[in-house]
């Protein structure tokens with residue numbers, strides 16, 4: 226293949242002729258299926274990884290500059306633009322890259338086709354790109370519902386990444402608060418509308434960080450610095466990027482709280498101006514660094530739920546080795562590091578896409594690099610947060626850049642996956658809620674609400690028993706109610722209507738499930754805040770069971786790796802093990818009621834000890850912990866029964 230230098234002005238007319246012949250034969254370009262004004266959600270909205278291509282228009286004088294920069298061939302008049310990319314379909318997205326080559330008979334063109342979910346032509350406005358990516362895939366709602374949405378701009382230096390990402394950032398700032406108000410009002414309404422923020426829907430707290438990763442070193446773009454180094458570059462504190470004790474990656478950045486579009490816009494402008502200053506001073510740093518804007522969102526009415534996140538990433542320009550070999554050592558190291566991180570990112574995105582499409586286990590190597598560590602929430606399969614990643618691959622429109630463009634397109638195209646084909650119902654597995662039918666789901670939900678109702682009955686009974694004792698009376702023992710006799714406080718059939726299963730419930734965001742439980746409330750047996758707290762426990766348990774089922778296979782493969790952390794993310798009690806099969810007894814339920822909140826605490830302490838001693842949790846320590854607890858419970862129960870019997874006998878005697 227010829228380099229662009231050999232394909233200079235003299236060959237352009239021939240290349241144009243070949244391109245015109247190809248264009249004359251190809252079918253007309255397929256546009257978007259629904260015009261922008263009419264559509265609301267994209268057909269791809271359910272996918273975990275969405276890939277889009279974008280090419281920009283040629284800039285004034287760019288075609289000439291591109292030749293003159295590399296070529297000293299004699300000029301034959303003004304250099305006209307020659308297309309290196311043709312968009313043949315917008316949705317699904319198809320780009321054809323025209324790769325120039327050279328034979329003894331003259332220049333040639335090879336037409337390579339690449340497919341994505343969406344493709345944006347040079348005349349597509351930023352607003353349309355934003356609507357068809359961020360809005361169509363419901364990224365704002367995802368983050369406001371405790372999920373993680375990540376948008377990555379990838380491509381060669383100068384291909385338009387910053388142009389796209391800055392526009393996305395400003396538009397997110399414009400729309401996020403309005404969307405939050407709508408969702409906030411809806412959430413309050415589902416609780417009966419009784420809240421000081423019922424009018425405003427103001428229930429979310431927003432935090433913003435902006436990190437720059439240059440080579441291996443991370444810095445805070447919100448840090449204002451007066452200091453400059455010998456070359457005049459601003460000096461910023463180096464930020465450590467590592468996992469903390471509980472596995473979170475939270476670099477120590479300035480996190481600013483924002484309350485409005487204007488405040489968010491101001492911070493974005495501040496960070497971008499710091500990035501631009503660095504870019505001018507340090508020879509286009511922006512193209513050599515990754516910039517990550519993270520917006521964290523906390524629902525103040527669901528204090529135990531995970532924070533939602535929107536992560537907007539303007540990636541460093543992808544450089545070929547040939548382009549960087551003229552650089553000094555520092556630049557070469559940076560380029561090497563960038564390529565490493567981009568390759569690692571590719572592995573992670575590809576694995577995530579594959580996992581979503583095949584519904585199986587795929588190892589995601591997110592710990593291998595700082596960039597992917599920072600994106601842990603979207604790559605960690607142990608995370609309970611729903612997440613979605615969108616990659617927008619940018620290419621230059623010029624024929625001189627096609628070799629670069631094919632690299633970019635072949636990097637991103639494999640991320641496009643076909644949603645898994647319906648394979649019929651999976652065989653029933655008691656341990657895997659994704660295989661439960663409607664009846665089994667209702668049975669499980671009923672059991673969860675019964676557990677809760679029994680807990681409060683027992684608590685009430687204990688109070689009454691105490692009062693009775695004080696009055697010198699004996700209270701009748703608490704009798705186990707017959708199935709269906711207990712008022713659960715909710716209509717489980719409303720939570721899981723006919724036709725719906727645990728798999729459908731597992732796809733709901735936590736606030737959606739809470740809203741549904743609140744709507745299913747019957748009478749006054751449970752207060753609204755009690756429904757909320759039980760709903761949080763139940764959805765937490767369901768996520769845990771699904772997660773355990775998903776990772777079981779992985780755990781078998783990687784037995785040496787640490788087992789799933791039994792974290793109390795949703796503030797609920799028992800989560801470890803598999804009560805469905807191992808301990809599915811009334812006695813087990815009674816023991817949980819007896820231990821109440823201590824149950825979770827004892828299990829957590831045992832898990833911690835087990836980890837520190839490097840023992841095997843699921844097969845060895847966990848059953849032993851449960852057995853010890855059950856023995857204690859039985860001893861207590863038997864002693865209490867004995868005492869009760871003796872008391873009765875004494876009473877009968879007197």
Ligand SMILES: Nc1ncnc2c1ncn2[C@@H]1O[C@H](COP(=O)(O)OP(=O)(O)OP(=O)(O)O)[C@@H](O)[C@H]1O
Nearest residue numbers: 281282381382383384385386387388389511512542
């Ligand atoms: N879709 C577009 N329409 C019009 N102009 C564009 C478009 N995309 C990019 N540009 C212009 O192209 C130039 C290069 O774009 P940009 O700086 O975004 O590229 P980049 O990929 O971020 O480069 P770098 O890696 O160097 O940061 C800019 O002048 C920008 O304004």
